[in-house]
Amino acid sequence: MNNVLKIILIIVGIFVGLAFLSVGIGLFVLADAITSPLDKGEEDISGATGPRVAVVEVKDIISSSEDIIRQLKKYQKNKNVRAIVVRVESPGGGIAPSQEIYEEIKKIKDSGKPVIVSMGSLAASGGYYISLGASKIFANPGTLTGSIGVILEYPNFNQLMDKVGINMTTIKSGKMKDAGSPFRKANEEDQRYFQQLIDNGYEQFIEAVMLERKISRSEIIKLADGRVFTGKQAYENNLVDTLGTFEDAILYAAKLGNIEGKPKILKEKKKQTFLDLMVSKIFGKPIGETAGILGSPNLQYKFSIY
Numbered sequence: 001m002n003n004v005l006k007i008i009l010i011i012v013g014i015f016v017g018l019a020f021l022s023v024g025i026g027l028f029v030l031a032d033a034i035t036s037p038l039d040k041g042e043e044d045i046s047g048a049t050g051p052r053v054a055v056v057e058v059k060d061i062i063s064s065s066e067d068i069i070r071q072l073k074k075y076q077k078n079k080n081v082r083a084i085v086v087r088v089e090s091p092g093g094g095i096a097p098s099q100e101i102y103e104e105i106k107k108i109k110d111s112g113k114p115v116i117v118s119m120g121s122l123a124a125s126g127g128y129y130i131s132l133g134a135s136k137i138f139a140n141p142g143t144l145t146g147s148i149g150v151i152l153e154y155p156n157f158n159q160l161m162d163k164v165g166i167n168m169t170t171i172k173s174g175k176m177k178d179a180g181s182p183f184r185k186a187n188e189e190d191q192r193y194f195q196q197l198i199d200n201g202y203e204q205f206i207e208a209v210m211l212e213r214k215i216s217r218s219e220i221i222k223l224a225d226g227r228v229f230t231g232k233q234a235y236e237n238n239l240v241d242t243l244g245t246f247e248d249a250i251l252y253a254a255k256l257g258n259i260e261g262k263p264k265i266l267k268e269k270k271k272q273t274f275l276d277l278m279v280s281k282i283f284g285k286p287i288g289e290t291a292g293i294l295g296s297p298n299l300q301y302k303f304s305i306y
Contacts, residue, residue: 062093082257092126106133139231
């Protein structure tokens with residue numbers, strides 16, 4: 001091999017190496033763009049210093065409690081935050097995250113820092129559950145709330161697979177291990193099993209309403225069949241404390257926090273990833289709400305309109 005050919009191969013090797021490096025960097029940048037917040041701003045502060053009312057937003061499906069609890073804990077520790085307003089715009093979601101948010105709200109309230117819930121257009125099921133722990137619940141007259149109950153949904157591909165000619169082999173340790181599998185039809189034992197789970201989750205919801213709203217079990221049962229109520233109906237049935245707007249809730253929170261004059265507001269900016277936007281465009285719903293389409297059975301305190 002002469003020197004000219006060696007030089008050519010070295011140059012080609014360098015270009016190929018640079019090409020692979022460029023592709024690698026491009027993929028890294030793309031992955032970072034997909035999973036990183038589009039808005040990286042930390043806080044949106046109304047006013048410079050002094051006592052404030054913090055706002056925590058609970059929006060869309062409640063699929064995780066981590067971020068909401070992080071915000072609540074942060075504002076509980078902030079001595080300049082005299083009160084917290086939780087703005088609920090949610091149809092609910094998972095039972096466990098709803099319960100965790102409820103418990104954190106209740107803990108902060110019991111510590112002496114007021115937590116006010118302001119219901120937007122929809123604060124149903126899990127959205128209502130988390131509201132139960134607040135010092136006071138505000139709802140607009142036209143808010144949809146309530147939907148006290150539990151739902152479990154999962155897809156079944158059994159008939160489709162039969163038509164296509166695909167069989168699913170399942171090896172399991174116990175007869176209920178594949179209950180809820182989308183690859184076989186549910187039997188009567190599956191139905192009983194899931195109904196027991198739903199009934200237990202339902203009882204937990206009922207107990208929370210009884211405890212926080214001071215309503216008898218017999219009265220709650222009449223309301224807890226999964227239906228939603230307008231804010232006005234909810235107020236008449238003692239499911240919320242008062243009718244009022246978000247601004248009314250802010251002013252009331254400021255009053256409880258002994259803030260004079262127009263209250264200053266502290267809240268985090270909404271963070272949304274490129275992946276969130278893509279999923280919303282493809283499925284027509286937030287990323288957390290696609291679990292029922294693609295995932296396995298999941299007990300939920302959730303209100304759905306099909």
